[in-house]
Amino acid sequence: MRDSPVDPAQANETEETNEAATKAAVFCAAERLFALHGFQNVSVRDITADAGVNLASVNYHFGSKDALLFEIFRRRTAELNRERARMLHEANDRHQGNPPVRDILEALFAPPLRWGSPENDRRISIQFIIRSRSEGNEEMREALAKDVSHLARFADALVKARPELARDTVYWRLHFCLGMVHNNRFAEFDRLHVLSDGATREGDTTALLTRMLDFAEAGFQA
Amino acid sequence: MRDSPVDPAQANETEETNEAATKAAVFCAAERLFALHGFQNVSVRDITADAGVNLASVNYHFGSKDALLFEIFRRRTAELNRERARMLHEANDRHQGNPPVRDILEALFAPPLRWGSPENDRRISIQFIIRSRSEGNEEMREALAKDVSHLARFADALVKARPELARDTVYWRLHFCLGMVHNNRFAEFDRLHVLSDGATREGDTTALLTRMLDFAEAGFQA
DNA sequence: CTGGGAGACGAACAGACGTTTGACTCCGAA
DNA sequence: TTCGGAGTCAAACGTCTGTTCGTCTCCCAG
The missing domain is CATH 1.10.357.10 (Tetracycline Repressor, domain 2)
Incomplete structure (x- = not known):
């Protein structure tokens, strides 16, 4: 785990970034799905499927679903x-x-x-x-x-x-x-x-x- | 199932009503828990435990959790x-x-x-x-x-x-x-x-x- | 060339969820 | 007294949940 990973917000929608592209994809997909359907109505599987990444990515990059939510919020x-x-x-x-x-x-x-x-x-x-x-x-x-x-x-x-x-x-x-x-x-x-x-x-x-x-x-x- | 059961709202908090007391208890407990903690954060088990009734009461009296929610709302x-x-x-x-x-x-x-x-x-x-x-x-x-x-x-x-x-x-x-x-x-x-x-x-x-x-x-x- | 860490992946975990089932009790009508 | 439906209950159902595990690939420092 490096100290300063690529900023997901800056890497917005640019899946070409050679590093941490999946983290940015998760961040964007999660924000959109949460905003559209509500926090509890969106599962980790929904997010990862929408972002086109593996199921474990959320917990690997953000720790937990709640931590991901809080990071977007913050x-x-x-x-x-x-x-x-x-x-x-x-x-x-x-x-x-x-x-x-x-x-x-x-x-x-x-x-x-x-x-x-x-x-x-x-x-x-x-x-x-x-x-x-x-x-x-x-x-x-x-x-x-x-x-x-x-x-x-x-x-x-x-x-x-x-x-x-x-x-x-x-x-x-x-x-x-x-x-x-x-x-x-x-x-x-x-x-x-x-x-x-x-x-x-x-x-x-x-x-x-x-x-x-x-x-x-x-x-x-x- | 009779046509006009005891109105849960009228039987409010009066668990002495000899009939359909559990329906009223479920109604009240559900409304309170939903209002305090959010719809998705309250389970059927939370409601029935709080009301002191059996788990199956919600589905028996209201059909489903969503139907209960909608009846309170309506x-x-x-x-x-x-x-x-x-x-x-x-x-x-x-x-x-x-x-x-x-x-x-x-x-x-x-x-x-x-x-x-x-x-x-x-x-x-x-x-x-x-x-x-x-x-x-x-x-x-x-x-x-x-x-x-x-x-x-x-x-x-x-x-x-x-x-x-x-x-x-x-x-x-x-x-x-x-x-x-x-x-x-x-x-x-x-x-x-x-x-x-x-x-x-x-x-x-x-x-x-x-x-x-x-x-x-x-x-x-x- | 080689070892090791970062990351992606499929698979499985344990638990909570809403719902259903079947048996049991009770009471009013026949 | 007998029958049947309404209501309660414990138990289990299948599904979906967030999370974790072990393995594999890849890349870069040594």
């Missing part, structure tokens, strides 16, 4: 958090450390929405993350609970942007905004599509972002 | 929809068939919030419903997708209350509101509690309802 949440933090940082730079509510919320909404756009390769990743929020095992939920520092930065920025609001009011409204984001699942989009008889298409990501920002920004004005 | 969603429809009807009566946005949203928010209050027996039921939205099998998701008529009444009322808004705008904002509701899970409350360092307690249901209505009503003003 990597993707880290990437999402990094992108959100970067946008929040840019908003701070743009507004001398005191960005308005809309810019803060954009840093929260835009990354998962961009990932979720139909033409984006990360569409699967965001579905995986959302799913891990409800189907994740104890380890994953613990990691989510521990990682409040990431959200705390957004909460602090919002408190600074709306100093007249009580702190707990800001926390609750941030909670509502997160609910808006996490509801962006395939099934929910389908129901909305049926309800509106085809009037609402989720294809236009920037338009959806504007809709969400309009709604949430107004919510913070209350 | 009953609870019907109860929730009925309560929401009743509140929307009352709001219509109060305002001559044209209730304001806040009253419509209250009919949407209040029932699940009331159920979710700590002292309420239905706290488990609402967790079950929320869970079924992401963990439900094909049959349950199909039932959710088909039942747009229930949501359509809320959408129509909102369109009537805000005629200056485009229809798809109203649909999207209703979608956002549903996200706010469905995010009210145990795990999410926990994270919010950690984030706010104990400042936000979910105990006061009416206060939470006010917070949600303030936020969502303002969102519809945008």
Whole structure:
């Protein structure tokens, strides 16, 4: 076992890499199948069959099925958090450390929405993350609970942007905004599509972002 | 098999009923365990052991594990929809068939919030419903997708209350509101509690309802 | 050339799963 | 009293699960 194996995410879909190609194939197949069918509904055999590798590959490269799940989760949440933090940082730079509510919320909404756009390769990743929020095992939920520092930065920025609001009011409204984001699942989009008889298409990501920002920004004005 | 067995929900927790007591016990135990640990993480043996009945009871009284799941789902969603429809009807009566946005949203928010209050027996039921939205099998998701008529009444009322808004705008904002509701899970409350360092307690249901209505009503003003 | 570790592979493991079976008890109707 | 169905029960069924084992191939350092 070498110390720094080929990064599965970087070797994405490029099965030509001469080393650890099977590890990357397992990683990608697992993420996709988990995101589409749920964590418990996908067996190790499903993953290895889809990836075209041997059954024992999962346990050899990742230790266990749960460890594989957690590694996908850890990597993707880290990437999402990094992108959100970067946008929040840019908003701070743009507004001398005191960005308005809309810019803060954009840093929260835009990354998962961009990932979720139909033409984006990360569409699967965001579905995986959302799913891990409800189907994740104890380890994953613990990691989510521990990682409040990431959200705390957004909460602090919002408190600074709306100093007249009580702190707990800001926390609750941030909670509502997160609910808006996490509801962006395939099934929910389908129901909305049926309800509106085809009037609402989720294809236009920037338009959806504007809709969400309009709604949430107004919510913070209350 | 008689035609109208004792209603498990009515025989709730009263194991003294001389007939079909085990069916009610299975129903209650299953709902609680499913809500707490997830659908796939609870086995038929877990349910029957918790209910104190024989292993074969589930298949005898409900046909299969999936059928049991679906029966709990069907009953609870019907109860929730009925309560929401009743509140929307009352709001219509109060305002001559044209209730304001806040009253419509209250009919949407209040029932699940009331159920979710700590002292309420239905706290488990609402967790079950929320869970079924992401963990439900094909049959349950199909039932959710088909039942747009229930949501359509809320959408129509909102369109009537805000005629200056485009229809798809109203649909999207209703979608956002549903996200706010469905995010009210145990795990999410926990994270919010950690984030706010104990400042936000979910105990006061009416206060939470006010917070949600303030936020969502303002969102519809945008 | 040679030895050894990394990795892929088929096969098997032990356990948990949902479901089914057949016998037994009990009670109301004939 | 007798018959039959409803309900409970222990036991077993076959299947699918995650994981492990032993072996084989291949490549590179010695």
